[in-house]
Amino acid sequence: MDFRTLRAFVEVVRQGGFSQAAKTVFATQSTVxxxxxxxxxxxxxxxxxxxGHRSLLTPVGEVVYRRGVKLLxxxxxxxxxLDEMRGLxxxxxxxxxxxxxSATLFAPLFAVYRRRYPGIEVRLTEHGSDQLEESLRAGEIDFAGILLPAAPEFEWQEVGSEPLVALLPAAHPLGTRRSLTMGDLRETPLILFDSGFTLNRIILHAARRAGFEPDVVARxxxxxxxxxxxAAGLGVAFLPRxxxxxxxxPAVRQVPLDEPGTDWVMAMVWRRGAFLSEAAKAWLALVREVHGRAS
Incomplete structure (x- = not known):
């Protein structure tokens, strides 16, 4: 059903005739x-x-008019x-x-975005990289903050890069070292993040490259x-510097981890070729404005 013809019919009824309807829709009486x-x-x-010169609604016309008014x-x-969305x-x-x-890298971006576009609703989801990737693939989110490398199906913009440091109990004998390798921590239990965090894989791969399977005592x-x-002496944890x-x-020593391939590189990621709403485009533009062009 053409909205143009429906509009003409509704105006004929509203205006009480074809002549007045023609003026309302800016057309000739013949066109209406x-x-x-x-x-x-x-x-x-x-x-x-x-x-005669009057037009009355038929029973079918009454139904079409009532529904037509609502459709229009x-x-x-x-x-x-849609105009409001295009205007953000x-x-x-x-x-x-x-x-x-997130607090360090994304909170400042989020604050700027909210100031620029106060009418945009921002829905936040918090998970490890693995689950965020699945949500991104399913189209449940527009962007995900994940650690690189990203899968080929994603485009990405780097937003931060930091070396890792090892967090050791203050009394640990390696706590006074200037730097550590994973091999140095062979005998020290590890405290890791929950499953689904890419940082875990980085640490575990580094340990296996050093020739040992680590003892994970907590997640x-x-x-x-x-x-x-x-601080309680349970083991060593790892965080971006x-x-x-x-x-x-004071109960924890921070020692740089001198291990190739363990830098923490965070990126804003989105599906390659995916449709991006105006709100999503504005977020990407802000990320690029602050962190450079897309990779």
């Missing part, structure tokens, strides 16, 4: 008459009972909402962020809790 006839032919029944109103609302007055941005590093998604476990510096404690 043809539009109504086209609608009647499509429906297969007369909509107006023409008595919904169409107008839809177009208005409304919309939704769905972000998936990791527990590690957690809470950085502060992991630091406390280190910038984040570790924010959790300094």
């Amino acid at each position: 008459s043809k539009a109504v006839k086209q609608l009647e032919d499509e429906i297969g029944a007369p909509l107006l009972d023409r008595i 109103a919904d169409r107008d609302d839809l177009l208005a909402e 007055k409304r919309g939704v941005l769905k972000l998936g962020l990791p527990p590690v590093g 957690s998604s809470q950085i502060d809790f992991m630091v406390q476990l280190v 910038l984040i570790a510096e924010q959790r300094s404690s």
Whole structure:
């Protein structure tokens, strides 16, 4: 059903005739008459009972008019909402962020975005990189903050890179070293993040390259809790340098990890070739503005 013919019919009823309807829709009376006839032919029944110069609604015409008014109103609302979304007055941005590093890397971006586009609703999801990748593939989120390397199906923009540091109990004999390798920690139990965190794989691969299978004594998604476990002497944990510096404690020594392939490289990732809403495009533009062009 053509909205143009429906609009002509509704205006004929509203204005009480073809002549006034023609003025309302900025068309000739003949054009309006043809539009109504086209609608009647499509429906297969007369909509107006023409008595002299008067036109009365038929029973079918009453139904079409009632429904038509609602359809046209919904169409107008839809177009208005799309205009607002194009103007970034409304919309939704769905972000998936990791527990590690979000406060440092993404909170400032989020604050700028909210100031620029206060009408955009931002829906945040927090998980490890593995689960965020699955949510991204399923189209449940527009962007994910994950550690590189990213799968070929994704495009990405790097937003931060930090070397890892080992967090050791203050009394640990290696706590005074200037740097450590994974081989140096062969006899020290590890405290890792929960499963699904890419940082775990980085650490475990480094240990296996050094020729040993580490003793993992605890897993957690809470950085502060992991630091406390280190302070209690349970084992060694690993954090990006910038984040570790924010959790300094007299009971914990921070020693740089001198191990190839263990840098923590965070990126904002999205599906290659995916449709991006205006709200999503604005977020990507901000990320590029702050961190450079896409990789």
